Amino acid sequence: MSNIIDRRKNTKGKSINNRQKFLKRVEDQIKKAIPDIISQESIKDSAGKGKVKVPIQGIKEPNFRYDPRSGRKHIVRPGNDRFSEGDQIEKPDEEDGSGAGQGQGSNSPEITQDEFVVILSREEFLKYFFEDLELPNMVKKYMESTVDFKNQRAGYTRNGIPSRLNIVSSFQQSLARQISLRGAYEAKLKKLKALLEITEEPAAREVLEKEIAQIEKFMVVVPLFEDVDLRYNHFERVPKPVTSAVMFCIMDVSASMGYHEKDIAKRFFTLLYLFLTRQYQNVELVFIRHHTEAKEVGEEEFFNSRESGGTVVAPSLKLMKKIMKERYDSAQWNIYCCQASDGDVWSNGDAIDCSQLLKNDILPAIQYMAYIEIKNRGLEGYLWHAYKKVRNQGNFSMRNINDVSQIWPVFKALFKKKNLVES
Amino acid sequence: MKQFDREKYKAMFGNPSWDFETLQAADEVAHWIGKEFFGLDIYPNQIEIVTSEQMLDAYALVGLPTSYPHWRFGKDFVINQSSYRKGQMGLSYEMVINSDPCISYNMENNSTCMMVLVIAHACQGHNAFFKNNYMFKDWTSADSIIDYMVFARDFVLKCEEEFGSEEVERVLDACHALMDHGIDKYKKPLKLSPKKETERLKRLAAVRHENYNELLKTLPPSAQRSKKDFDKTKKFPKEPEENLLYFIEKNAPALPIWKREIIRIVRKISQYYYPQTMTKVMNEGFATFMHYHIINKMFDEGFLTDGFMLEFIKSHSGVIYQPSYNSKYFSGLNPYTLGFNIFMDIKRICENPTQEDRYWFPNLAGRDWLEEVHYAMQNFRDDSFIAQYLSPKVIRDMKLFAIYDDEESDYYEIAAIHNEKGYRKVREHLSNQYDRAFRVPDIQVESVDLYKTSKLTLIHKIQNDKLLQEEEAEDTLQHVHALWEYPVELHSRNRAGIDEDYYEC
Numbered sequence: 019m020s021n022i023i024d025r026r027k028n029t030k031g032k033s034i035n036n037r038q039k040f041l042k043r044v045e046d047q048i049k050k051a052i053p054d055i056i057s058q059e060s061i062k063d064s065a066g067k068g069k070v071k072v073p074i075q076g077i078k079e080p081n082f083r084y085d086p087r088s089g090r091k092h093i094v095r096p097g098n099d100r101f102s103e104g105d106q107i108e109k110p111d112e113e114d115g116s117g118a119g120q121g122q123g124s125n126s127p128e129i130t131q132d133e134f135v136v137i138l139s140r141e142e143f144l145k146y147f148f149e150d151l152e153l154p155n156m157v158k159k160y161m162e163s164t165v166d167f168k169n170q171r172a173g174y175t176r177n178g179i180p181s182r183l184n185i186v187s188s189f190q191q192s193l194a195r196q197i198s199l200r201g202a203y204e205a206k207l208k209k210l211k212a213l214l215e216i217t218e219e220p221a222a223r224e225v226l227e228k229e230i231a232q233i234e235k236f237m238v239v240v241p242l243f244e245d246v247d248l249r250y251n252h253f254e255r256v257p258k259p260v261t262s263a264v265m266f267c268i269m270d271v272s273a274s275m276g277y278h279e280k281d282i283a284k285r286f287f288t289l290l291y292l293f294l295t296r297q298y299q300n301v302e303l304v305f306i307r308h309h310t311e312a313k314e315v316g317e318e319e320f321f322n323s324r325e326s327g328g329t330v331v332a333p334s335l336k337l338m339k340k341i342m343k344e345r346y347d348s349a350q351w352n353i354y355c356c357q358a359s360d361g362d363v364w365s366n367g368d369a370i371d372c373s374q375l376l377k378n379d380i381l382p383a384i385q386y387m388a389y390i391e392i393k394n395r396g397l398e399g400y401l402w403h404a405y406k407k408v409r410n411q412g413n414f415s416m417r418n419i420n421d422v423s424q425i426w427p428v429f430k431a432l433f434k435k436k437n438l439v440e441s
Numbered sequence: 442m443k444q445f446d447r448e449k450y451k452a453m454f455g456n457p458s459w460d461f462e463t464l465q466a467a468d469e470v471a472h473w474i475g476k477e478f479f480g481l482d483i484y485p486n487q488i489e490i491v492t493s494e495q496m497l498d499a500y501a502l503v504g505l506p507t508s509y510p511h512w513r514f515g516k517d518f519v520i521n522q523s524s525y526r527k528g529q530m531g532l533s534y535e536m537v538i539n540s541d542p543c544i545s546y547n548m549e550n551n552s553t554c555m556m557v558l559v560i561a562h563a564c565q566g567h568n569a570f571f572k573n574n575y576m577f578k579d580w581t582s583a584d585s586i587i588d589y590m591v592f593a594r595d596f597v598l599k600c601e602e603e604f605g606s607e608e609v610e611r612v613l614d615a616c617h618a619l620m621d622h623g624i625d626k627y628k629k630p631l632k633l634s635p636k637k638e639t640e641r642l643k644r645l646a647a648v649r650h651e652n653y654n655e656l657l658k659t660l661p662p663s664a665q666r667s668k669k670d671f672d673k674t675k676k677f678p679k680e681p682e683e684n685l686l687y688f689i690e691k692n693a694p695a696l697p698i699w700k701r702e703i704i705r706i707v708r709k710i711s712q713y714y715y716p717q718t719m720t721k722v723m724n725e726g727f728a729t730f731m732h733y734h735i736i737n738k739m740f741d742e743g744f745l746t747d748g749f750m751l752e753f754i755k756s757h758s759g760v761i762y763q764p765s766y767n768s769k770y771f772s773g774l775n776p777y778t779l780g781f782n783i784f785m786d787i788k789r790i791c792e793n794p795t796q797e798d799r800y801w802f803p804n805l806a807g808r809d810w811l812e813e814v815h816y817a818m819q820n821f822r823d824d825s826f827i828a829q830y831l832s833p834k835v836i837r838d839m840k841l842f843a844i845y846d847d848e849e850s851d852y853y854e855i856a857a858i859h860n861e862k863g864y865r866k867v868r869e870h871l872s873n874q875y876d877r878a879f880r881v882p883d884i885q886v887e888s889v890d891l892y893k894t895s896k897l898t899l900i901h902k903i904q905n906d907k908l909l910q911e912e913e914a915e916d917t918l919q920h921v922h923a924l925w926e927y928p929v930e931l932h933s934r935n936r937a938g939i940d941e942d943y944y945e946c
Contacts (some may be wrong), residue, residue, distance in 0.1 A: 020468045020486040021487045022465060022543065024489075024490050025490055026490060030492075030495065033497070033501050033514065036514040037519060038510065041515070042512070047862055078518060078824040079614075080618055082621070082622065082882050082909055082913065082914035083881075084880075084907045085911070088906065088908040089848055090846070090847045090848065092843045092844065092845055092873065093843065093870075094871040095765070096763050096766060096774060096839045097764070097766050097768070098764070098858055100841040101858060102858060103856070106855075107852075107883050108851060109851055109852060135522065136519050136523070137770055165740065248712075327914070359730045409476070418755045
């Protein structure tokens with residue numbers, strides 16, 4: 019009379035709709051948390067998903083309830099180990115916790131924590147991330163969508179739809195089956211005929227002749243096709259072929275780059291990384307930081323440690339050139355570079371070195387380079403001035419940025435090149 | 442009598458990994474034992490095997506297979522999911538709802554022992570409780586709740602489509618805030634029927650259609666109204682009404698019909714859960730009592746191995762573990778423990794009464810325990826159950842003591858402990874603690890100003906000087922206002938008839 023049902027195969031995510039409604043409810047908190055995620059997580063991680071802490075006070079579900087401190091009440095507790103009737107116990111201070119009266123007697127399963135963690139999926143995270151950056155919708159969609167697949171031939175399968183029937187292969191199977199079946203019959207026939215030769219007795223002969231006739235009949239009716247012969251083309255879903263890319267992140271870490279500047283830079287790098295992961299299956303990151311000298315570092319160090327001192331830019335480009343030569347052959351790698359700086363350089367000579375390096379060595383070998391100068395002063399620095407000269411090269415763009423929403427125009431050029439966005 | 446291949450079952454139940462044959466066997470044996478030896482009368486079972494994620498879904502909807510969309514369910518899902526992932530919270534082994542057939546969800550990663558335990562606990566214990574306890578019998582309709590939820594979901598979805606999900610959400614938020622005040626405690630509700638609900642809606646629409654007359658609309662609304670109202674010079678409502686949602690649904694001056702319907706839906710669902718909240722101790726106590734007896738009987742009958750019993754005893758003692766008040770694991774009284782102890786003690790008093798028991802429970806001592814346990818299970822709810830059956834022995838065993846907490850005093854006072862003088866007091870206080878009034882403030886509709894402002898007046902009757910949490914009360918009143926759409930006020934009034942707090946909106 020009982021009915022036992024295996025529900026495990028049922029579709030999951032019954033709560034997705036309600037979860038979305040809830041996320042909408044706490045949207046403000048999530049948006050507030052996005053910059054924190056970006057600054058805390060590494061570029062590759064934050065491109066995946068984000069954890070958002072939402073204070074529970076943000077979601078009010080009021081009802082008429084008693085103030086736990088007020089009034090007179092009796093509370094029953096278990097495990098008395100020391101009290102006698104009439105004992106008095108001093109109440110804890112108001113600040114200590116929420117008073118002893120709370121919780122008792124209420125059977126509600128509410129979890130009373132101060133905050134809890136919402137784990138955003140990649141799509142959800144990107145939605146909020148892009149919202150800040152003011153990306154056009156079409157680009158958002160492009161970046162949010164996951165990898166494209168294509169069907170690729172992958173041998174044959176025994177099951178399939180008629181339109182995928184592979185005739186040649188099926189026919190081969192059929193021939194093989196016919197030959198092997200006939201072979202077996204022929205061998206038997208030969209044996210029986212030989213036996214017939216030497217048999218004299220008419221009754222036995224008759225039996226043999228009957229058997230021979232039957233086998234001959236079998237040999238004629240071996241069917242041309244049987245189910246076991248059929249072969250179908252098999253297709254596999256494989257990610258679209260993509261090549262590898264490397265992304266050089268070059269940042270000035272001299273004393274003049276503060277938290278705000280680094281935040282902008284990081285968002286810029288993250289966005290470029292996201293863009294590249296859409297384009298290429300394998301994206302490597304190289305971080306180069308520089309003040310008076312350039313150094314290749316890990317991401318953690320890249321964003322978090324701070325140096326003092328002046329700024330010389332050229333060594334970082336030289337280092338990049340060196341790394342390119344050693345590890346990233348431009349024939350096999352799509353090379354992208356983005357450089358973030360506040361524009362201060364030691365000397366005009368350094369700036370000129372830079373532009374020379376770009377023009378002669380770097381730009382010809384790479385796909386695209388973006389330079390962002392993060393400052394809100396109007397004055398053009400040496401570097402800006404020097405870079406201006408290489409501006410007319412197709413794969414270079416430069417911008418002055420002092421707010422995250424200005425990152426987008428830099429990308430616009432990049433997308434334009436890829437024919438993704440009409441200007 | 443049924444014949445079982447005991448050796449085969451023993452091997453099956455002894456194997457830590459189960460398959461569907463094992464579950465079938467467990468269900469069969471548990472059902473046979475429950476019926477033959479313990480007289481359990483149950484709904485047919487529908488046992489569903491679910492993954493942890495599906496269990497989280499089930500948690501969010503409090504076990505119902507479907508519900509109307511609302512962010513609150515999403516919130517519960519997210520909170521449970523994150524604490525489950527962090528390992529702060531284990532999921533329960535099962536979840537069971539009061540429906541016919543009785544649906545229970547069992548976690549796929551339960552061991553065989555846990556599966557058998559869960560089947561005995563939920564599919565026999567809870568199931569029998571749902572079918573036989575008077576609260577559930579009188580206040581819920583197990584056979585139609587699932588269909589009703591489908592109706593509710595479809596209706597809310599339709600409203601979202603027609604009036605926008607934000608507007609619907611506002612109404613639902615307001616209803617949820619008043620859920621505790623949407624219950625008929627004395628009047629037995631009508632049986633739920635999605636078919637009738639749909640018909641009623643159609644009828645309503647037809648009546649409106651017939652009565653619609655464009656000409657009447659040209660009369661000034663005040664003239665129309667005052668004429669009608671002058672007939673009733675009396676106070677409205679005549680009697681105070683404690684079911685706020687019901688009152689608003691029926692009497693809100695200008696609420697569109699679809700909003701009234703949503704209020705009705707939330708009210709019905711709140712009513713459905715009402716017995717659950719009122720019988721937590723009994724329900725869990727009875728189910729635990731039953732699984733304890735069924736499994737032991739299975740062992741006696743030769744279905745189970747010693748190894749199985751060891752695992753069972755470990756799980757069982759985990760379920761009824763009660764940390765002391767000063768333990769860091771303490772989080773209130775464990776309803777499983779309290780209920781199990783009381784039921785076990787009813788059995789003990791019937792079988793081996795002491796002198797004390799004869800004095801305290803003259804009607805139990807020496808009687809047939811199974812009959813008495815059934816009687817207790819059928820005819821009480823937590824507060825009355827405790828008042829009736831909490832014995833001195835259980836109070837002693839659990840070392841229960843009552844603390845008196847007066848806002849005015851700087852001290853807590855120990856009001857009673859487990860001694861001769863204290864038993865009655867502890868019992869009374871514990872019973873009160875499970876009374877609904879201990880948790881839910883008594884708030885009633887006092888009057889509506891029909892003549893001028895349509896103002897709704899609510900009265901909170903203060904008991905034991907317990908006041909409302911002010912901020913919460915203000916926010917909740919906003920929700921009342923959102924439904925009523927005219928001014929609302931709330932007086933917190935003490936016995937002397939003096940307002941101690943006043944809120945308006």
